[in-house]
Amino acid sequence: MSQSNFAVAGLGVMGRMVALNIERNGFPVIAYNRGEENADRMREVSKGKNVTVTRSLQEMADQLDRPRRVLIMATAGPGTDQVIEELRKVFDPGDIIIDGGNSHFPDTNRRQAELDSSGIHFIGCGISGGEQGALWGPSIMPGGHKEGYDHIAPVLMKIAAQTDDGPCVTHVGEGSAGHYVKMVHNGIEYGIMQIICEIYDVLRKSVGMSTVDIQRVFAEWCESDISGFLVEITADCLAKQDELTDKPLVELILDTAGQKGTGKWTAQSALDLGVPIPTLNMAVEARILSGLKPRRVQASGIFSNSDGQYSGDRGELLTSMYSAFYLSKMACYAQGMALIREASSEFDYGVNLAETARIWKGGCIIRSKLLDPIKRAYLADPELDNLLTHKSFYEMTRRRLTDLRKVVMLATETGVPATCLGATLSYVDSYRSEFLPANLLQALRDNFGAHTYKRLDREGIFHTDWTK
Ligand code: 6PG
Numbered sequence: 001m002s003q004s005n006f007a008v009a010g011l012g013v014m015g016r017m018v019a020l021n022i023e024r025n026g027f028p029v030i031a032y033n034r035g036e037e038n039a040d041r042m043r044e045v046s047k048g049k050n051v052t053v054t055r056s057l058q059e060m061a062d063q064l065d066r067p068r069r070v071l072i073m074a075t076a077g078p079g080t081d082q083v084i085e086e087l088r089k090v091f092d093p094g095d096i097i098i099d100g101g102n103s104h105f106p107d108t109n110r111r112q113a114e115l116d117s118s119g120i121h122f123i124g125c126g127i128s129g130g131e132q133g134a135l136w137g138p139s140i141m142p143g144g145h146k147e148g149y150d151h152i153a154p155v156l157m158k159i160a161a162q163t164d165d166g167p168c169v170t171h172v173g174e175g176s177a178g179h180y181v182k183m184v185h186n187g188i189e190y191g192i193m194q195i196i197c198e199i200y201d202v203l204r205k206s207v208g209m210s211t212v213d214i215q216r217v218f219a220e221w222c223e224s225d226i227s228g229f230l231v232e233i234t235a236d237c238l239a240k241q242d243e244l245t246d247k248p249l250v251e252l253i254l255d256t257a258g259q260k261g262t263g264k265w266t267a268q269s270a271l272d273l274g275v276p277i278p279t280l281n282m283a284v285e286a287r288i289l290s291g292l293k294p295r296r297v298q299a300s301g302i303f304s305n306s307d308g309q310y311s312g313d314r315g316e317l318l319t320s321m322y323s324a325f326y327l328s329k330m331a332c333y334a335q336g337m338a339l340i341r342e343a344s345s346e347f348d349y350g351v352n353l354a355e356t357a358r359i360w361k362g363g364c365i366i367r368s369k370l371l372d373p374i375k376r377a378y379l380a381d382p383e384l385d386n387l388l389t390h391k392s393f394y395e396m397t398r399r400r401l402t403d404l405r406k407v408v409m410l411a412t413e414t415g416v417p418a419t420c421l422g423a424t425l426s427y428v429d430s431y432r433s434e435f436l437p438a439n440l441l442q443a444l445r446d447n448f449g450a451h452t453y454k455r456l457d458r459e460g461i462f463h464t465d466w467t468k
Contacts, residue, residue, distance in 0.1 A: 003027045006155055007060050007070035009083055011038040011053075015073030016045060017134035018100070018127070018159070023049050025158040032060040032070075061090035068095040069152055071125075076101040084111060084122075093119025096148045100127045102262055105183060105269075108176035112144060121148025126172075126182020128364035129161070137161035139364030140169040141185070143178025143349070161363025165375075168359040173349035180269075180343055181356060184336045187266030187280040189230075189365045190259075191332035194283035194420040196234050199325055202407065206414035207310045207317065211248040215239050217318060226326050228368025257290045266339070275342045276430075277335035279328065282423040289419075307415035317410070323403030326396070328424040333357075333366075333374055334387035335427070341385075354378035388428065401428055 003026050008019040011033035019042065023029045028050040033039045035055075042053045054060050061068060068091055074080045080101055087097055097120055099108065108124035115122040122144055129138035140160045142149055149171045160169040172178045196218075203209045203217065215238035222232050242249040263284045270277045289296075310317060337353055344351035357375035361367055377384060377392045384390050388397045408425045411418035430436060442453035447466040455462060 004065040004069075005030055005063070007032060007064055007068070008073060009033070009057070009060070009070050009087070010073040010079075011042045012073065012075075013131055014100075014127075014134050016042055017131055018071065018073060018138075019051060020046065020049070021135050021137070021159045022155060023051050025155070027155055027158075028052070030054065030060050030063050032057060057086050058090050061087075066092075066095070067121075067151055068092075069098070069155070070096070071098045071100050073100050076103045076107075080107075081111070084115070088115070088118060088120065091120050094121070096121040096123060096151050098123040098125050098142065098152060099179075100125050102126070102182065102186070102260065103179050104261070104265055105176035105180045108143075108179045112175060121145055121151070123148050123152065124176050124179040126178050126185065128182065128185055128366075130365070133161065133363050137168070137363050139185075139359050139362060139367070141172045141178045141181045141359065142169065143172045143174065143176060143181070145174070146171055160359075161367075163362040165358050165361055168362045168364070170352070170355045170359050172356070172359075173344060173351040175347060175349060177344070177347075177349035177351055180347070180349065181340055181351065183262050183265050183269070184340050184343075185360065185364060185366055186262035187270075187277065187283075187339070188332045188336040190263035190266075190283035190287070191280040191335070191420060192228075192230050192329055192366060194286050195279070195325060195328045195332070195424075196230060197286075198411070198416075198418050198421050199321060199407075200234075200238075202411050202414075202416050202418065203321070205416045206410050207314065209314075211238055211251060215248075217321075221322065221325070224322070225369055226322065226329060228370070229365060231368070254293070255290060256293050257287045259284070259287050263287070266336075269343065270339050273339065273342045273346060275335075275339045276427065277339055278423040278427045279331050279420050280335055282419045286417075286419045289417075307413070309414060310410055317406075320403035320406045323400040324407040324421060327400035327404050327428070328421055329368070330370060330388060330393065330396070331424045331427060333370065337374070337378075338386055352378075352382070353384075354382065386431065388431065397428065401425075404428075 005028040006022050007030040008015050009032045011031055019029050019031045031042045031051055031053045039053050039055050072080060072083050074083055080099055080103060103124060112122045123142050124144055126141035127138050137160055140156050156169045157167045160167040172181050200214055203214045215235060218231060218235040218238060222235055237250055240249040242252055267281045267284050340351055354375050357371045357378060361371045373392060377387060377390050387393055404425050408418050408422050445451040446453050446463060450463055452461045452463045
């Protein structure tokens with residue numbers, strides 16, 4: 001029996017790749033793009049395949065089996081609103097619109113509310129994996145009404161990355177849950193990437209290792225418990241030689257990184273919800289600092305850099321570095337999961353964190369070996385507060401904390417910024433402190449603003465006249 005067809009609207013690189021993935025898995029595809037260029041590219045790459053390319057939304061709607069299903073692959077923002085608005089005119093109640101872009105979750109809430117009145121199902125769907133993932137199997141994070149999800153699940157199950165733990169897709173939760181979880185996925189992505197970069201920086205500046213030697217370290221880590229996609233591509237990036245100069249290409253790349261917004265949204269939402277995610281936040285700050293290149297160049301001339309280098313045993317240091325990376329990477333997942341947990345409760349998403357870890361095990365940018373024990377921890381204890389203090393990880397946290405401290409100290413002593421490594425250390429140190437200096441903070445607030453304070457030794461709210 002032939003499968004019902006499926007539409008993809010927006011045929012940029014990601015749209016084209018997803019369309020080919022859907023077709024390869026046995027579903028006829030109606031591919032729509034208003035612009036001629038992308039429609040032509042789609043025609044080229046889908047020659048001989050069961051793909052019909054059209055530049056008319058009406059034609060796309062007319063050709064779709066019911067309920068109609070369309071996946072929008074447009075750049076997040078007003079472009080997505082425009083396509084939805086046009087789809088509304090040609091779709092009927094019961095049809096399903098999926099937004100597969102990196103949309104900001106409040107936009108997803110708004111769009112869902114607007115479409116609910118028309119009876120059209122709206123699924124805000126995070127998709128991770130870049131171009132190759134889109135073609136061969138991404139991690140897919142759909143959210144929204146379960147009824148709408150059930151209509152698209154057979155297709156998503158097939159096109160998602162396949163692991164020994166099942167396809168990397170699940171109904172993430174209600175409302176904007178899918179885009180929220182994808183946003184936090186990206187926040188974690190920022191954190192892990194920045195930690196990798198700081199390790200690279202400490203190894204080259206504080207230890208004086210060459211790019212070739214650092215590459216070997218990451219290549220070795222690919223075979224270890226901290227392996228994962230980002231570690232693998234770090235080894236690849238460090239190995240790449242520039243064709244023009246024969247030097248490692250990374251040494252020739254400008255040290256300024258941009259961002260599209262998902263990391264910043266993660267930080268903003270965490271502040272709104274009162275969830276500490278310092279490692280992820282500092283990764284956003286680190287990108288902003290990287291953008292201040294002219295000012296950094298100027299300041300580097302003012303402050304001399306006579307910071308010295310590591311003179312101890314390199315093997316020992318690399319063992320500590322591995323531990324520091326392990327703990328910091330775990331902290332990224334721990335902070336991200338804690339944020340999703342809080343958001344799920346605040347926004348009634350109903351997110352299952354074990355399932356979230358499972359669908360991140362393949363296809364996505366933050367896939368890594370650590371997600372397996374993380375999944376098991378949430379399966380055993382779905383309400384778990386913080387991964388780092390869970391019984392399956394606290395021994396690891398305690399053991400590796402000393403190494404993280406050593407690495408941060410080395411960076412500090414040699415004047416190398418360890419923005420995220422340092423933030424992770426302070427996060428763990430704060431989290432494990434029975435007493436923080438917020439006692440003094442409360443006194444200060446009460447002193448200048450009569451904000452009152454509580455006491456350790458008795459119940460009640462107190463105010464003191466501090467001037468007497
Ligand atoms: C993915 C990626 C992808 C993209 C992000 C991050 O999961 O496939 O996260 O969505 O790389 O948009 O982009 P920025 O680093 O530019 O914010």
